[in-house]
Amino acid sequence: MxxxxxxxxxxxxxxxxxxxxxxxxxxxxxxxxxxxxxxxxxxxxxxxxxxxxxxxxxxxxxxxxxxxxxxxxxxxxxxxxxxGGPDYPPLLAHIPDPPPFLWLRGRPELPGRRALAVVGTRNASALGMRFTQGLARALSEAGFVIVSGMAEGIDRAAHAGGLEGGTLAVLGGGPDDVYPRRNADVYAKLIDQGAVLSEAPPGFRARAQDFPRRNRIVSGICLGTIVTEAAERSGSLITARLAAEQGREVMAAPGAPLDGRAAGCNHLIREGATLIRHAADVLEALEGIGGPQAPSPLPASPSFMEEPGEEQPPEDAPEGEDARSAVLRLLGPVPVEMDEIRRRTGLPPGVLALAALELELAGRLLRSAGDRVALAP
Structure with a gap:
């Protein structure tokens, strides 16, 4: 289909x-x-x-x-x-939960170009910001759009470095939400020379719970995510985890072991992220997945969450109630992979998909990143 x-x-x-x-x-x-x-x-x-x-x-x-x-x-x-439209960011269309609708302000061609996310702590050191801005500038000159979240600290430095070549901010609020207000100057430059993306409506003001959802777009647009400075509990590590789940490259700059602002980056490297010292390391890491001269190979069209050869069961199928009950019995407050639900229930993919859809629309099933589901409170 x-x-x-x-x-x-x-x-x-x-x-x-x-x-x-x-x-x-x-x-x-x-x-x-x-x-x-x-x-x-x-x-x-x-x-x-x-x-x-x-x-x-x-x-x-x-x-x-x-x-x-x-x-x-x-x-x-x-x-x-x-x-599914021609202007939609091509890589974003292939994550498990792409936004069906986005607002774009600024240069319309930027979402379709090869991009790298550069993220990190709001409470950045002077050295961290200098390194980030220089790295973003070098990667921008190599042909990449620099994507970040328009926050203070590392995000601000990343946008400053990528401004000439092209930089894009993904907002937690609507396309007119300037947050934090101190970054009004960054927002104005993005609208004029770069771009902003948002899945929220105009007038919507970002709340704390909106930023993790925003982060899946930051990583989903990009070939890879680079964390240049981050504490161990930084929200940037959420972006890095989402990038890994989306099959994207995760890179981090090392820091001094006694500097708390480097703890998150050092942890990522210990867990397998690519250590980067300068732009050349980033380009080397991306050689096999689309370097500066070659676009990354993409599927022909979004999958729309279909299973190969899946047939759509009728809505009044007699097993529908049993399927919903079987799914609910396996759900709890902690998210579990849909693959695990499929294995435990033994339901055909089409029947399971319909049961999960009905429960989600009823507000009884919650979905989270990584194709995980949980029981709604």
Whole structure:
């Protein structure tokens, strides 16, 4: 089954956004619904019935709210990007949970170019920031877009180094959310010379829980993630872990053992991350997966979470209730891989996928990175 066609008309954009913003419709559920029903309009009709089979009602995003968001984005000069569309970041489309909808402000070509994430601590040392800015500049000159999160410290230095060649920030809030406010100057330069990406609507202000979800986009856009300075509990290590789960290169700059701001990088290296001292080390690490002169090979189109040869079971299949019960019995508060659920239940892939979709839409199953699921509180 081929990937569903991205929206073309204003009505299709509205329905696509409505589905993406509806209650309990996460990125995986969105893909499953489109793969099953072929269009956002058809999925919107089917979603309430599927949620009811999972045991609870679902609230669809209002038509007016989707239209208002599209108007707000247009007023900002932001471009909507749809999963499967020609302008969507190509590597991001192949992570397990790509955002179905993104807002882009700035240079439209940057998300499609080869990119590297450069991340680290907000509480950076002077040496750490100098190293980061120089590294980002050298990698930018080698043809890479520098991706970071527009935070203080290392992120700020990475954007400064990559500005001339092209740099992109992934925001935790909406495309107009300048956070922290001290980085208003960085945001202005990004809009003028670089770009910002966001999966949140205009006007949305980032909360603490939004940044880990943002980090999967930072790593997902890129061929690799570089951590230049980070404490042992730094959020940058979340980005590095997500990069590893997405099959991307993870690199780190070593630091003094007694410097707490180097503890996270040293830990990554001990766990197998590539040690880098300068841009040449990064280019060497990337030789086999798309260096400065060659693009990284990509699949022809997103998989939309399908299993090879998977057949879609009918919604009224008699085993549906048993399948949902079997899945629920195996779920707990700690996320577990879907592969483990598949092995334990022995359910056919299509039946398991439908049961998980119904439970997710009903708010009884939570998905997390790495194709893991847990029981919703």
């Amino acid at each position: 081929s990937a569903p066609r991205p929206p073309q008309t204003q009505e299709e954009w509205r329905d696509w956004l409505r589905l993406a913003r509806s209650q309990n419709v996460g990125p995986v559920a969105f893909q499953r619904l489109l793969a099953r029903y072929g269009s956002a309009a058809a999925a919107l009709e089917a979603a309430p019935h599927l949620a009811a089979r999972g045991g609870r009602r679902i609230s669809l995003a209002p038509r007016g709210a989707a239209e208002a968001e599209l108007e707000a984005g247009a007023k900002l000069g932001a471009r909507p990007l749809a999963l």
